[in-house]
Amino acid sequence: MALIQTSLIWVTYAIAVVILLAISSIFVYIYQTPRDRAASVTTVCIFTTSALLATVLLMPVDIALVSSTSLSSQGRKKDWATPNRVDSIVYTLKIVYYTLYSLDAVLCLLVIPFTYFWYEEYDEDAAEHGEQTFGNRLWGAFKYTIAFIVFVVILFLVGFFVPVTKQAKHDHRLDFDYFKHLLEENHGERALSFALGLLITIGTLVYILYTGAGLALLPVALIKSAPSVSAPILAANTASQLEQNRERQRQLERRNEGREGGLDTRDRRELEALIREERTLIRRERLAAESSGEDRHWLIKAWIKVEAVFRPLKLLGGLILMVLALLIFISMLITGIDKASNSICKAHCGYVLGHINIFQPLNWIFVKSSKVFPIDYVLFLLLILFFFCASVVGIATVGIRFLWLTLFKIRKGHTSPQALLMATAMLTLIVLAINYSVAMVVAPQYTTFGPQTFCDRLARHPREQPDCSSDHGAIKPCTELAENPVAKDVCTPSVVSTFINRVTVNFPVFGVVSFWAQFAFLAVYLIVFLTTLFRTPKLDQEEMDRDLEEEEEEGLLASTGRRFGATWQDITGRVRKNNYGATERNGERS
Incomplete structure (x- = not known):
């Protein structure tokens, strides 16, 4: 039974990855210009977009797997969920997470820059006259990529040798087993934590502007953009x-x-x-x-037909997305206030919240739906796609800028290969920031323990599990601050929450920037939303x-x-x- 349930969860994830691959392909083909299409650019953009979406969609798989080891209705572990089996599940998830995170970092910092310079090095006239060889073009692209290679090496070396914050180690407020586990890591995990923490922080700054604006623009654009003339x-x-x-x-x-x-x-x-x-x-x-x-790729023609078919639903879809965006805004604001007021160690550990103190609607929806897999997975997929589409709309509206100068414009069917690569790199950073935002702000309880509960009663004998079948009031939801010894054995935190909390506890500056950036994100959303109500995007x-x-x-x-x-x-x-x-x-x- 346990093997069937675990296999079903991974099969669901595999199906989602295939769907994401199709979505990434449609996204790239719709936006790139047909005249300057390059196979290398198309392949890298599709693969990178699929990898970053696969990373963030591993989160509900993580939650489902760790939650499958416990009986939430009785507040205890299932009979088959021995410590060795649980450790095996967590270890497998760690390998997949570290692989995907490392892949995202390599794609963003090395592969995309190399592909950018590889495309720039192509000279059609020189190639026709045999003056440009494959080796010359390869060296030209690699020569400009060396700077990025040096940056990646320095980044991981700093993360490998930089000491974790001593203040966190000696903070008595972090004496709980959950937080002690966060401070126990090897140098390799520390290097990856530091590198990902830095990328998440950089991505958060991009996320504020583009995703914040796109989250407000997307629903209003659907409502206001239906054409009156075919x-x-x-x-x-x-x-x-x-x-x-x-x-x-x-x-x-x-x-x-x-x-x-x-x-x-x-x-x-x-x-x-x-x-x-x-x-x-x-x-x-x-x-x-x-x-x-006309004269466009068949996929773009098909997309135009699909848009026309669903055009009558744009108004309804726009209203639904507007309600969802407002629900996300309210939920994030509630969590932000809760963290600012009730974090156990405030800025010293990146505003880690021990447990939710204020009712948060979106988190409650996910926790309740997670009891019946894959309902929460479908809802989570829709939430992530909403954030992703909002980011695309934000990039398309604002453009790729340096201060007030527009470097590239992102338009359907008119995006140059260079602009498409830049947009893909930005989306990679944004998705890392979305990963933090969803896990720590949008639905923190769901992403940490899911529906897991523990029996707040001690067992009669050391080898027995506590029995709460006759006393339902003793069943409590798992939290980081649970002091009952039973909670240590029953509650298994998700790998993604452990990883992100490890970054914020060991390197509080990343946690502080990412936390307060959420309020800036909400401010950008509110300003753009109020503006678009009175002005057609x-x-x-x-x-x-x-x-x-x-x-x-x-x-x-x-x-x-x-x-x-x-x-x-x-x-x-x-x-x-x-x-x-x-x-x-x-x-x-x-």
Whole structure:
């Protein structure tokens, strides 16, 4: 039975990883530009995105496995859950975690920079004339990557030799067995803890700006961005107007052929106006073609059709996500206040919270759902995808910036390989920050012990487990501060919570920065949310913002009106015509 349950949990995780691989592929293919697509960039971005999502989705597997060893209804370990079996489960999880964390660090700090320089080193003219060889290109990319290699080596050496905080070791408030275990680590674990702590701290700074803004923008964008004009109708009407425009230009040119002075003043003004209108119509035609997926990868065309199919649900989905975002905001604020007020050692251990003192709704939902696997896994998957999509929307809206300068723009179908690699590296750092935020702030009790409980009564005999079957009031949820000796044997903390708490206890500066950054995250979310309530978000409009004309054309496909006809025409790709062959829109003839 135990083997079947454990296997089922790992199979569920494997299925989730396959789903994540598909999501990562769709994400990369939708955003990258078809003209400059490179196999190396595409492969690295898909693999990196899948690896970082697989890392954070290992958390509910971790919780499910350690929780499967106990009978929550009776507050004791299951008969098969001997100390050796529990240690074996924890050890396996440690190996998987350390492998994924190390892989994320290597991908972010080494593989992505090397791929970036590898792409930059390619010279098409030199390659055609045989002047650029594989070895030359490889050395050119490796030469610029040496700086990152040196940084990684220094990072792990510092983590290997840096001493843990002495104050934490001698703090009597950390005398509980749970915290003593955190301070017992070898040099290898210390090096990885330090490296990941630094990356989480850096990622938290990126997470504040992009995920905080995206969490507010995504629901409002879904509500406000349904188009009132379908792409096929816009393309047909634009083609008709463009033909009329050019025919009128030809008429003016023929009428003034042979005239010595050329066009008269009135005709010249009309011709100039027609030329300006022609440029606008050409831009509108290009926009309509891009929106309908013409000359695009088949995956992008399919995605456009799927978006059109689910367009009527955008309003409902946006409202649901808005409620979820507000629930996340409230839950994070409650936990933040609880940690700031009731942390057992405040800044000295990175605001570790011994147990929840204030009711926290999202944590309660996860704890209750974790009693029936895989309900909590599905909910957790949706939560992580929401955070991930919010981060993508934040990066697409804000762009990749250095201070006030925009370095790269992230747009569907127009993202350069360099921008895609930079965005992937940023998402890696953001997901590490999300890992901390979810584990320590969004649902701390769930991510530490899940639904585990212990019987707050001593056994009659040393070899027997305590019996709470006749006294349900003696069953208590597992916490870090449980003083009952039974809790030490029954309560098994998740590996991810142990790892993150080890970072914050041994290196409190990382914990302090990450903790107070959560309030900055909530502030960014609140500001952007209040702003978007009164202003329609303009996602992917950077190119259209060059002048008011182009911005107005973009508004044709991103207005707040909604029609079923536009949705159906976007799905079918056909435009309804009347008996005279003219297209019809809103009952008007064009």
